[in-house]
């Protein structure tokens with residue numbers, strides 16, 4: 001299995017079009033600070049490539065991935081795995097409407113929600129829904145937080161970590177996944193906010209209330225695991241988007257970068 005990180009930002013990206021915070025200003029001045037929405041390409045063997053989450057950047061992200069270069073009118077894209085139903089992880093499905101059939105892996109809860117909001121795609125593309133078990137993977141529950149558009153829907157498997165072979169991918173994590181460190185070779189973990197209070201600079205809720213364990217609460221435990229851990233899904237307010245931030249020193253956990261490739 002090989003992985004290519006296609007993006008490492010939370011909703012809005014870095015920079016976000018309507019934001020002038022230090023992280024967004026830095027990214028406008030220094031292209032090396034820029035991050036696309038969090039996504040991962042997984043080459044699972046025999047040329048089959050899965051994308052984890054379908055972000056608004058998905059078209060550009062596919063172009064950065066040599067494994068997904070089409071031959072004629074056929075793509076190596078074997079499917080899209082959804083870890084949740086948030087708009088920044090699902091809107092990209094609309095950009096893939098040129099496909100005849102699209103295979104999408106999701107929990108029942110996420111499938112029902114996405115089917116409803118993307119009903120407009122029906123005349124364009126046939127979505128073939130698969131379960132995590134269908135591809136030999138597992139959805140590990142990490143939060144019951146619903147997207148705002150689905151706030152009236154019942155509780156369910158709203159947010160999962162993807163566990164697949166040696167990979168655990170958890171771009172949103174409200175609670176620790178119920179797995180032991182020895183199960184994974186590499187862990188991608190929710191790095192949306194550095195502190196719990198950080199999102200109060202632009203909203204009413206703390207990181208925890210938004211379904212994201214902050215880095216200040218996870219870094220110690222991750223550093224002690226002895227497994228390779230990388231933070232991803234950074235919000236543009238996260239001070240770690242500045243590569244020169246002193247917070248990088250002694251962090252004890254890697255920060256994922258767009259474009260990095262990892263062999264498992």
Ligand SMILES: [Zn+2]
Nearest residue numbers: 010011086088
């Ligand atoms: Zn997100």
Ligand SMILES: [Zn+2]
Nearest residue numbers: 019021024236
């Ligand atoms: Zn910003």
